[in-house]
Structures are given as C-alpha cells and as structure tokens.
Amino acid sequence: MISVQVQSRKEIGKFHFPFGIPRLWCPPLTHYRPDGSLDTNRIASHLRHLSPYVKTYLIFGSTGDGWELSDGEMSELLDFLILQAEELDIRLLIGVLRPDADVARRRIIEIVGYLKQKCDTGDPEKAFSQCKICGFTVCAPKGRELSQSFIRQKLFEILDLGYPTALYQLPQVTENEIDTETFAYLADGFPNFYLFKDTSGKDNIILSKVDRRGIFMVRGMEGDYHRWYPAEPEGLYDGFLLSSANCFAPQLKRIMDLKDQGKHEEAELLSAKITRVVMDGLAQAGKLSFGNAFANSNKAFDHFFAYGKDALRMPPPMTHSGNTLPEEFLQYVGDLLEDEDLMPTEGYL
Numbered sequence: 001m002i003s004v005q006v007q008s009r010k011e012i013g014k015f016h017f018p019f020g021i022p023r024l025w026c027p028p029l030t031h032y033r034p035d036g037s038l039d040t041n042r043i044a045s046h047l048r049h050l051s052p053y054v055k056t057y058l059i060f061g062s063t064g065d066g067w068e069l070s071d072g073e074m075s076e077l078l079d080f081l082i083l084q085a086e087e088l089d090i091r092l093l094i095g096v097l098r099p100d101a102d103v104a105r106r107r108i109i110e111i112v113g114y115l116k117q118k119c120d121t122g123d124p125e126k127a128f129s130q131c132k133i134c135g136f137t138v139c140a141p142k143g144r145e146l147s148q149s150f151i152r153q154k155l156f157e158i159l160d161l162g163y164p165t166a167l168y169q170l171p172q173v174t175e176n177e178i179d180t181e182t183f184a185y186l187a188d189g190f191p192n193f194y195l196f197k198d199t200s201g202k203d204n205i206i207l208s209k210v211d212r213r214g215i216f217m218v219r220g221m222e223g224d225y226h227r228w229y230p231a232e233p234e235g236l237y238d239g240f241l242l243s244s245a246n247c248f249a250p251q252l253k254r255i256m257d258l259k260d261q262g263k264h265e266e267a268e269l270l271s272a273k274i275t276r277v278v279m280d281g282l283a284q285a286g287k288l289s290f291g292n293a294f295a296n297s298n299k300a301f302d303h304f305f306a307y308g309k310d311a312l313r314m315p316p317p318m319t320h321s322g323n324t325l326p327e328e329f330l331q332y333v334g335d336l337l338e339d340e341d342l343m344p345t346e347g348y349l
Contacts, residue, residue, distance in 0.1 A: 008191045009214045012164050015125075016091060016134040017056075021195075023229075023239030023255055026054045027061030027095070029246050029298055030069070030077065038073065039318075040080050046302065047247070047346040051088045053249035056335040057081075058137055058166075058197075060095035063243040063294040065320040067097055069172070071107075075114075085132035093134050093166060093195075099142035099174075101154035108161060110138050124163065135164030137197070144175040149169045152182045159190040166195035168220075169205070180208045189212040197241045203228070209235060222278050225255050226264070226271035243294040244278045246300040248342075277301075277336050284332050290321040300325055300333040308347035 004051055031042035038185035059081055060066035060074060078094070085092050094111060098104040098162030115127040121143070128134070138158055140151045155178070159165055167186070171177045180329075182201075183205050186193055200207060206217060206228075218241040219228050231238045237325070245252055251274050285297035299317040303325070309315045311334065316324040337343040 009194045011195045012182075012192065013133075013216075015103045015129075021238070022054075022056045023190065023256055024054055024249060025056045025058060025093070025218060025239065025241035025242065026050060026245035027058040027063040027243055027247065027294075029068075029295065029302060030320065031299075032320065034315070034318060036318070036320075036322055038077055038080070038325055041293055042241075043077075043228050044084055044307065045092070045306070045349055047084050047088060049305070050220050050246070050249055053253050054090070054245055056091045056093065056134065056240060057091045058095050061137070061243075062097070062170070062173070062292060063246065063298060065291075065295060066095045066115065067292075068320045076239075078111075091132050091134045095136055095137045095168075096167075097137075097206075099137055101138070101141040101158060104138050106156045108138075108158065108163065111136075112163065115298055128164075135166060135192075135194070137166040137168050137195075139168045139170050140174045140176055142174045142176075148175050148179055148182050151176065151178060152185060155182070155186055156189070159186060159193055162192055164192050164194055165190075166197060167193060169196070169198040170220075171200050176218065177202075177204065180205055180210050183318040184210055184213075187211075187215055206235075206237060220293065223275045224271060224280065225252060225274065226259060226267040229256055229259055232332075235327045243298050244274070247305055248274050248278070273340050273342075277340050277342060282334055284329060288326070291319045292321045295319065296325060296329075297333070298331055302336070303330060304334055304337055304347070305344055306349045308348045310342045311347070 033039045040104040067306040074222045076178040081092055096104045096107050112124050115131055116122060116124060119130045122129055141154050169178055177200060195216045197218050197220045201221045217237045218239050220241050222242060222244055228237050230236060240252060251270060255267050255271050281297040281301060282293050288296055303317050304311045312330060316330060318324050
C-alpha cells in the first residue's frame, strides 16, 4: 500500500473514490437541540435524505458552523459523522478552518493522531480508509495585508504534512486570495493537493486557464450553476461544493446531467429557478443579526424539506448562536419555495 504521504493525485483519487471523484459535494448543516447540544438524530435524518444524491461532504465548513464550533463540539460531531459515513457509504472531507495557518496545521496533526488511535493503527492511510475520511480542507491564513509569499509558505507547511488536502478560496473570510502563481507553485510541489474550492465569486484561478495539474476544481459560489460546468470541453469547473446542496441536491445534479447531455436550454431554465430561490434566501438571511447567511438560509429551506407544508407548525430550527430562526424569515423562505413550485407535500421526517 502506498504511503499516504507520497500518493499522487491519481492514486489519491483511485484510493478514496474508486468510481471517480463525485461532481457534487455538500457542506452539511449542523443541527442543534433547544439546549444547544448536537441533535444527532436530526443530523442523521438529513444525511440519509441527501445520501442518494451526495456522496462527499465537507464537514465543519462555513455552512456547518465550522468557524464557530468548539474543539469539543467538533470531536463529538466527528465521531458521530464517522458512524454515519460507514452506514451510508459516504466520504468526509474534514474542514480545518482557522484564521491562523499554524493553528490549522497543529489541528490537522491532532486529528490524524486521534484517528490513528481510534482505529488502533499507526498508518494514517488505514485510519482514513476505516473512517471514510478523504482528507482535509484549509483556507489561506487570514489577513488583508498578507503577501503571497507568506500565504504560499503557510500553505506549504500544511501541505508538507503529506495528507490529502483541498485548498479553499474564501476571501469573504480570509480577506485575501490564493493567486494563480501560488496555486501553480503548490500544485507543482504537492501531489497531495488534489482539490480546489473557489467561493470567491471572482473565479480568477479557473478563468486564468492555468494548468490544473489534475486538481479537481469545484465552485462554491451560488448562482448561475449552468454557466460554470463542465470542465471539458469548456475549461470550467469539474463540479460544485455548494451549501445549497443541503436542500437542492437533486436539482443541482440534474443541471450537471443536462449539461453533460447537451441540453443547455433545459439546464439554464432549471439553473435560473434554483438561482432565484437560493440567492433570494441568502439575501434575506443576511439581514439576521446572528449566525451566517449560508447556514441560516439552508436551515430555513431544509426545515420545509424536512416537514413539508407542516413546517411552520413545527419548532423553528436552532442555530449555534442559541437563537432560533424567526417565524417571519421561515414564512418568507416558504413563500419562495411555493412561488417556484419547489415546496414538498411531505417532508423526509
């Protein structure tokens, strides 16, 4: 067995994804009970609902409160998600989102040590395989004033650990971007850098037509989905890693299928429908004084997919902040679904 530290991108892909890297990824929501504890039953139900459409999950992403969860909450949730991954045959990409890259690096080392102990092995590859883990995701260190040489060095130190890693372009949080030269430098130096997620909305890396070196490219910005897929022959993204996949995975998958089949007009119509709903929901969620818009909007939409037309009679979703989503916001989101004929008659719960 090839050591996890020296695998090529191709070998990483074959090892973790024998049927190919999935096109649709999701940063799953984290659900809470009224007392603020993790609602594992609710999380499990949501994952079962998604699993026919989504096989790969970025856990502890922004949508899953990755910037807010304590280390203790993350450890509890990781153990539970590993059990779910085994049951549902899904893969987990562990988000290690920290403003300080040195803290992120240390956290990766801690998690790998924990996984090896949990699986009673000294081999990280065996631990990853047993726990259905396909690597880690990190952002650039936070700071508007940081130079590319500093960003490059800090990401170098993380990638130099040798574990399968995805880089996450998130300037809305980091206040900077990984530029094309840094991308190319890290891609050339580290075959364990196998996936790149861009949520900037600028798409500078993909639009530069830089040699991808076999890195799987996913878009994280919402909207106009049909415009950004596929990679071949259009030179766009290989797929998507979207918060909206928590609620609209069947439609997002359908858009890609239609594009693959050459049914561009049909793909554009469906893309426009989902874009209207998602972007309107995000805009309204952005007006709330707590949490982040991605988590709040998707929790609201998911509330209706979980309970159907009875959603407004059920207790509102709890957020990590301790606030529940306001009834008027839920009503607004419900109206969006009704207007676009997306409201389920019955929920998955």
